[in-house]
Amino acid sequence: MTLLAAGTPIRHPDTGRPEVMQRRGWWLVAIGFLLPGSAQVLAGNRRLGRFGIAMTLLLLALLAVAGLLWLVWRSALLTIVANSIGLLVIEVLLIAYAVLWLVLGFDTIRLARLPKVQGGARAAIAIVAVLATVAPAALAGYGASLVDATRGLVGNVFDFARPAVEPIDGRYTFLLLGGDAGDDRVGLRADSMTVVTVNAETGAATMIGVPRNLRNAPFSEGSPMWGPWPNGFDCESSDCLLNGTYTYGEAHPELYPDAEANGSSPGIEATRDAVEGVTGIELQFYVLVDMHGFEDLVDALGGLRLEVTQRVPIAIEGEPVREWIEPGTRVLDGHDTLWYARSRAGTSDYDRMARQRQVQEALIREFTPQTLLTKYTELSRAGQDMVQSDVPQSMIGSLSDLALQTRDLPITNLELVPPAVTTGDPDFAQIHAMVQEALAEADAIAVPTETPTPSP
16 A cells, blocks of 8 residues: 555655565556556656546546437437537547557556566566557547548538438438449439438338339429420430439539539439429438449448349340359359349349349348448448438438437338339329328338227
8 A cells, every 4th residue: 555655655666676666567557557647647747647637537528428418319419429520529539549548658668667677577567568558549549540431421421511401291301312333334324213201200211112214204393304394204215214314414404503512413303303203202312322332332341142033144235144143142242243233134124123122131231230340441431432412411310310210110112113003104193192101101100009998
């Protein structure tokens, strides 16, 4: 106990007594690890020590507040930290604390006066002190690298300037677009379209698959597409399939002059207006997934395990098939997974839509905590090249919290495909009714059914 008393050998030790120097060395390393800065207060620069203790207590207080918010108000915590500014603050704090820990740790080794410690204890104290110094600093540095990767992903994918919006009729609505910009294609085409609606209170979600080959998509009078297409997107060529609205919008940017300034593009806005007309749902946000960048995502995961039920050609329609994806349980790399999801040679669009859903489900299975921990940086970099959206950064917290509720509920799926829908001559009044029925079904899932009380 004399080592802890004021004016004792811990600050002015008797260097001629090896047993004192050995105990002193272990004490300094232990207390310096448990409360960084305490070794300096007791045996070194007190100002540096007090600063280290204050910063440690501040960090612990911030962690405690974050933990409390996670338990009682998760959306608020995510709103504070899950944006470019909040993530930058966290990154700077982690880097600063890592540097401070290194300074305090190596200063503690100096204060231990290891040359005055005899025998094997000198090496033992040195090894433990270096590990206690380097390991936490490395962990903080790794955390800072993950935060930096997240900041890059958030900054590139989500819209910082756009303000938060309220749900429409109690729901948040999203248009998910799969854009195919492979090496063998000119430009990007919206080949996959899915509408997702999420109940803002319960998290109940509905996914509506909209086929790319739907014809005669209608537009509202307020849409810029109403002028050139007042009777719907209808012509005799394949240019007037639903996914042709993207190409048309890109070719006529004057229709949507503010699109790029608002984090979108004329093609995306034209497609959004068309899908709104098809489904009868106002779409608040879009998320565009570039299927070419999708290759990098799958490769970052180390491949994707899929149950292939039939041979799928790796070829464009009309060209000779030289390679196949063979049936069986297979781990496909990014190149083969992309072809598995996009190939239409010798099959139909509806078969391809089914394979795309299979790939989406397999991706969800691969995003385990272990995968995120070990491959997060690669995944976030792939995501920056793959995803584009106009979802506001200020809504990441509330939407993430809502997504946790969605995971606990079954998702209602509606596919607007034959035989329920005639894609060449669709009945949009019928489609609107089907959509409303699916939304009502999803809302009913989230409402617990009351068990009737037996009559006495």
